[in-house]
Amino acid sequence: MPATPTDGGSYDGSRLRQIADGFDLEEFRRRNRVALGMDGLYLVTIGFFANMFVRGVWPAAIAAIPMAALLYFGWSSSKPFFLAQLLTIAVVATATVANVVPL
Structure with missing residues (x-):
């Protein structure tokens, strides 16, 4: 029996199941x-x-198209791989701005 939220609608957990299936x-x-x-x-x-x-x-202009293509590939491939790509971008960008990572 599905749980009933306070707004009167029904909730079957399908959205949560879709998210969980993405992280198999x-x-x-x-x-x-x-x-x-x-x-x-x-x-x-x-x-x-x-x-x-x-x-x-100019380096951003050069990197934009290949990075967009790789992100699209990651999105099409699997959600955990896409999240790994986003995490990699965040870590490397932060480290580059902090002058920890050389080119």
Whole structure:
């Protein structure tokens, strides 16, 4: 029996199930070493473009299209990989602005 919220509508948990399906841990268990290596290379590449992106106008212009393409690939691939890309961009951009990471 579905729970009834206070507004009178019904709630079946389908949205929560969709989010949970996007983070299936079985996906990580099925991956082999080559696939994980390729994911690592994608993350290193997106980190390099994120480094370029915060270095000025022209480096950002050069890095924008490949970074958008890699982010689209990550979104199409799986949600955990897309989130790993966003986390990589945030960490590398923060480290670059703090002058911790050289080009």
